[in-house]
Amino acid sequence: MIMITKEVTVKNRAGLHTRPAAALVKNAAKYKSNFYITKNNMRINGKSIIGVMTLAAAQGTVLTLEFEGEDEEEAARAIVQLFEDGFGEE
Amino acid sequence: MFNYSRMVLAKNDDSSSIPLTTSNGKNGKNEKIFRGIAAAPGISFGLAYVYSQMEVVIRRTDITLGEVESELLLYRQALERSAEELEKIYDLAKEKLGESLAEIFQGHLMMLHDPVLTEAIENRVRGRLNKAEYAVASEFEKYASRLRDSADDLLHERMQDLEDVKNRLIRNLQRKRLTGTIEGGRIIFSRKLTPADTVLFSRHNVLGYVTETGGMTSHAAIISRSLNIPAVVAVPGILNEVNDGDLVIIDGYKGLVYINPSDTHLAECRKKIAEIENIAKKLETLRDLHCETTDGHVVELAANAEFVEEVEYIRQQGADGIGLYRTEHLYLLREEFPSEQEQFLVYHEIAEAMHPRPVIFRVFDIGGDKVLDSSAREGNPFMGWRGIRLLLDQPDIFRAQLRAILRASRGGNVKIMFPMISGLVVLKAAVDFLDGVKEELRHEGVPFDEEIKVGAMIEVPSAVLIADVLAREVDFFSIGTNDLIQYLLAVDRGNELISELYQEFHPAVLHAIRMVIESAHRNNIWVGLCGEMAGNPYATPLLLGMGIDEFSVIPSVLPEIKHIVRSFSFKEAEELARRALDAKTHEEVREWLIPLMHDRFPEFFTTTMT
Structure with a gap:
């Protein structure tokens, strides 16, 4: 188990405001892995x-996403997908 | 029962400022009168309930190692109680206000359960031996200060939410009860009101809200209006003046608050409430009658609306339709554009509920500040990238909204209206865009009303001057007087220094309205008026006489406007309109119009408190 690092771009128009932020956190909570997000030099816990x-x-x-833990691959896949789908918004 | 008091009376005539007067009042106490912003209409009197939010100073208190586990248990219990409270508020809000407003409280729940925050708090209790309430306060403060420093307005709003969650948690740690002890019939005084407070208090037959902070568009004001509870906001210092249990009058029409009112004012207030109820009863008989002059000239009387929850009230008031459905709240309440499907559900529900009466959806009329990064703010957003201008530049947003409206149009009672039209090119671009979206839907086989009518809002002076040209492109006009008057007279009506220059009867305003009506009729389209002026009873005969085809008003004044229309002959209204158009000043019109209306409708206009 090494750490997985991914770069994503926020696609949805409103940015990571209330609703997408909630969706992100809810999804991250499904995985055991630690999950961190870095923007510029600000690093926060994605849960x-x-x-x-x-x-x-x-x-x-x-944003740079870091996943670390037993299910880091699944977590990375799911979270990156969320960003790519623009959190289900158009 | 005080819903009756939503019958609106005369507009604000006096213009004195705070503190207005003090004189001998009840029980030898001095009467004090305060003015704030009238955030939700209605009048009532009752005992004050001073609701002091917790702004407790929490001092650092330490515990011993042996107390850690019991302190953590306290914390977890407080978490649980807070969550239970929030779940209840969420359910209540969903029932009373609908899903989209209620979402605020889902957000609160997530913050409450934030794992990072929870862990940090527990670590503080364990490692630094802090008492839980101090740990909670310090950890929340870390985030709050970060949000406070941010330049982003939306984050400032979120800070309010964070603060609410923190206060709830601390209150529960201190084992204080939720404010469940309010007896019925109180007027709530508070520094500010959170959406949660507003929803919760509404269960206790609250008679009114008075707050030191806030504005017309704060969440609490919006909720208050949709719950039919009078509210006066932005009354600085009122908490130093009012005591729990003081007798107070709240006038949500004029934004006045009377503490320990004199016998005279109390009697006037009682009389006014009684009269309002009387009028309401009388007007109820009008509900199923046409909005028609004595000589048979029929106009449409529609309501302005914002929330699905208002539809029932609007139908009760006997509206012929919804003349302006504002869609901005869908955006403003959650600070992001709702998806096509979410919009469709709302629009469909409104259209169904009003069917077969028409509903005019105005597409998002929001400013660029809602989309732009805070660093790219415009110098003069009021004259900037807003309304149709923004939508044409943001085709994804525009397309999603038009698709949602079109999909909701199957019942044949939906119309679309474009705001901020300033010229032919813009209007044509909007209409073309709509045609493109229709084509898309046809291609996908999605049904919609092929005959859907499209209108332009006339609120920019240039549109008035070229109304003849614009009229050929659309099926109707709706005059938005609030903005039109501001643009025409170069008066920001929110600016107290010049607010008396905001004049509905200014000759330029009256002539502009007449021009638009004439242009519309020359081109065989109908024209409505959906600004506040449509609901100003003094203006009713003038607008009627100028030939307006539709009034769209706040629901509470519907019966009153109908009564006035039904009391005039079209001929007489035309004469009054001519007379008003001949006047040289706003004051000149008021000089004869106001006494005339007072004579004619003493039951409406004598009830205004002085």
Whole structure:
């Protein structure tokens, strides 16, 4: 088990505001792996709604995601997918 | 029972400022009168309930190693109680206000259960031997300060939410009960009101809300209006003046609060409430009658609406339809654009509930500040990238909304309206865009009303001047007087220094309205008016006489406007309109119009408290 690092871009228009932030956190909670998000030099725990909110990631922001733990691959796949789908918003 | 008091009376005539007066009141106490912003209409009197939010200073208190486990248990119990409270509030909000408003409380629940926060708090109790309430306060503060420093307005709102969650948790740690002890019939005084407070209090037959902070568009004000509870907000310092149990009057029409009212004011208030109830009873008989002059000229009387929950009230008031359905709240309440499907569900529900009466959906009329990064704010957003201008530049947002409206149009009673039309090119672009979206739906085999009518809002002075040109492109006009007057007279009506220059009877305003009506009729389309002026009873005969085809008003004034229309002949209204159009100033019109209306409708206009 090494750490998985992924880069994603926030696609949805409103950025990581209330609803997508909630979706992100809810999904992250399904996995045992630790999950961190870095924006510029701010690193927060991706399982924390308040942390994700304070990131204030607008559309177009590039984020680095780190996953570490027994189910890190599944977690990475699912979370990256969420970003790619724009959190189910168009 | 005080719903009756939503019958609106005369507009604000006096313009004195705070503190208004003090004189001998009840029980030898001095009467004090305060003015704030009238955030939700209605009048009532009752005992004050001073609701002091917890702004407890929490001092650092340490515990011993032996107390750690019991302290953590306390914390977990407080978490549980807080969650239970929030679940209840969520259910209540869903029932009373609908899903989208209730979502705020789902967010609160997630913050409450934030694992990082919870862990940090527990670690503080264990490692630093902090008492739980101090640990909670400090950890929340870490995030709060980060949000406070942010330039993003939306994050400031979120800070409020965070603060609410923290206060709830601390209150439960201190084992204080939820404010369940309010007896019926109180007027709540508070520094501010959270959405949760507003929803919860509404269970206790609250008669009114008075707050020191807030504005017309705060969540609490919106909720208050949709719950039919009078509210006056932005009354600074009122908490220093009012005591629990004081007798108070709240006038949500004028934004006035009377503490220890004089016998005279109390008697006036009682009289006014009684009269309002009387009028309401009388007006109820109008519900199923047409909005028609004595000589048979029929106009449409529609309501302005915002929430699905208002539809029942609007139908009860006898509206012919919804003349302006504002869609912005779908965005504003959650700070992001709802998906096509979410929008469709809302629009469909409204259209169904009103069927077969028409519903005019105005597409998002929001400013660029809602989409742009805070660093790219416009210098003058009011004249900037808003309404149709923004939508045409954001085709994804526009398309999703038009698709949702079109899909909801199957019943044949849906119309679309474009805001901020300033010229032909913009209007044509919007209509073309709509045609493109229709084509898309046809291609996909998605049914919609092929005959759907499209209108332009006339609220920019340039649109008035070229109304003839615009009229050929659409099926109807709706005059948005609130913005039109501001643009026409260059008056920001929110600016107290010049607010008296905001004049509905300014000759330029009246002539602009007449021009639009004439242009519309020359081109065989109908024209409505959906600004506040449509609900100003003094303006009713003038607008009627100028030939307006539809009034769209706040639901509470519907019966009153209908009564006025039904009391005039079209001929007389035309004469009054001519007379008003001949006047040289706003004041000149008021000079004869106001006494005339007072004579004619003493039951409406004498009830205004002085």
